[in-house]
Amino acid sequence: MLYSRSYEYGKDISLTRLSRSERGNHKKIEDTTQPIDILQLSPAELRAFRWSEISIVFQSAMNSLNPVMNIGTQIMDALQTHRPDMGPDSRKQRALELLKLVGINADRLRSYPHELSGGMRQRAVIAIALALNPDLIIMDEPTTALDVVVQREILNLVSALCKEFNTALIFITHDLSLLLELADNIAIMYAGKVVEKTTSKELHNHPRHPYSYGLLHSFPSLHGPRSRMTGIPGSPPDLRDLPPGCAFHPRCPLAFHPCNTVVPALLSPNVDHPGQVVACHLYDSRFSEEPPDTSVLAEKYEALLERSRM
Numbered sequence: 001m002l003y004s005r006s007y008e009y010g011k012d013i014s015l016t017r018l019s020r021s022e023r024g025n026h027k028k029i030e031d032t033t034q035p036i037d038i039l040q041l042s043p044a045e046l047r048a049f050r051w052s053e054i055s056i057v058f059q060s061a062m063n064s065l066n067p068v069m070n071i072g073t074q075i076m077d078a079l080q081t082h083r084p085d086m087g088p089d090s091r092k093q094r095a096l097e098l099l100k101l102v103g104i105n106a107d108r109l110r111s112y113p114h115e116l117s118g119g120m121r122q123r124a125v126i127a128i129a130l131a132l133n134p135d136l137i138i139m140d141e142p143t144t145a146l147d148v149v150v151q152r153e154i155l156n157l158v159s160a161l162c163k164e165f166n167t168a169l170i171f172i173t174h175d176l177s178l179l180l181e182l183a184d185n186i187a188i189m190y191a192g193k194v195v196e197k198t199t200s201k202e203l204h205n206h207p208r209h210p211y212s213y214g215l216l217h218s219f220p221s222l223h224g225p226r227s228r229m230t231g232i233p234g235s236p237p238d239l240r241d242l243p244p245g246c247a248f249h250p251r252c253p254l255a256f257h258p259c260n261t262v263v264p265a266l267l268s269p270n271v272d273h274p275g276q277v278v279a280c281h282l283y284d285s286r287f288s289e290e291p292p293d294t295s296v297l298a299e300k301y302e303a304l305l306e307r308s309r310m
Contacts, residue, residue: 052082055129059141061121065113071099071124072109078131098127102157119150123157130161137162138170143178155182176215180204188212191237191247194266198276206294208269208278210252213297230305246281253300258287 041049058064066074075095079086086094096106102123113121122142129137139158143151159182162169171182179186180200188196188209196209207213214232234251237243243250249259258281268274269283269291281287 048082051078051129051134052132053134054136054138055132055134057122057125057129057137057139057142059144061118061125061142062113064125065121067113070110070112071104071116071127074124075099075128075131078128082132094131095127098131099124101130101161102127103153118146119153122146122150122154126154126158126161130165130167133165134167136168136170138172140172141174142171143173143175151178158182176203177219188215191242192239193247194279195248196276196278196280197266198273202273202276206270206276207297208276208283208291209248209280210254210282210297210300211248212278213294214301217301228305230301233304246279253304254282254292254297256281256287258284262287 038046038049065071069077072092072095075098076091079091079094083091092109095109099106099109104120104123104127108116108120113124116124126142142158143154146154155178158169158171161167171179173179176186180203183200186198186200186203187194188203188211190211196203196207196212198208203212204216207216211232214230218229218231220226220229232251233253237247237250245261246252246255246259246264249255252259262281264279264281264284266277266279267283268277270276283291
């Protein structure tokens with residue numbers, strides 16, 4: 001399963017709880033019914049948990065790789081720490097397998113990060129993340145500094161590897177166009193909170209939250225007539241001083257009186273799609289008699305565009 005989050009502000013908020021396995025020994029446990037609280041793990045437990053159960057690919061591969069260690073050493077370092085029963089030859093063979101898996105020639109095993117291109121560095125970080133076959137990989141904007149051709153190569157690689165190894169992926173990015181192709185489910189966050197969660201197909205066809213609609217229409221379409229981009233007015237709020245009520249209401253073209261005082265809860269706006277939830281008073285029967293459809297969101301943003309031209 002590919003699961004992604006996209007949001008404009010607060011994207012580096014830590015994931016503190018994951019339903020994976022019971023606390024206890026450091027072996028993989030098949031019972032996945034009990035959640036664990038990562039914040040309650042001891043240093044030794046956390047060290048064992050990292051990379052073997054959950055791994056991460058950071059935004060900048062150049063900054064996350066050790067500049068004074070070659071790629072092979074960095075891959076084998078993770079193996080030596082978490083698989084002490086593996087001998088040197090086995091670790092080297094595994095490192096070579098991982099490089100081949102991500103499309104890097106075996107002769108790059110002794111290369112240092114500065115000797116690799118941006119795309120190859122990102123592939124090397126992905127190889128390290130896959131070294132111990134984790135159940136979950138978190139990718140924090142892994143394609144930000146790459147050109148569009150290399151971005152496509154990395155995304156195709158990630159998608160293929162997750163399907164091959166049955167690995168779940170949390171892909172953190174601002175680029176919704178990437179997520180619509182890559183992800184099964186998407187969670188939109190604003191000011192550190194989820195404001196909409198649904199499948200990628202449903203989000204593309206029927207975005208419910210005004211912020212989600214604004215994000216989707218902040219980049220031009222490759223097809224159809226030219227149109228002026230509306231964008232989302234204003235700037236994200238300071239998380240230390242959030243506005244009362246809905247944090248998005250100062251920028252929302254559909255804001256009305258409850259938005260200024262009442263914090264919206266996640267609700268299901270459509271009985272035909274119970275998996276889609278949105279935190280917006282427009283879909284709360286206490287404040288709105290009829291939920292708006294996509295055309296209403298379009299009209300409000302178009303009116304916003306017209307006002308900006310005046």
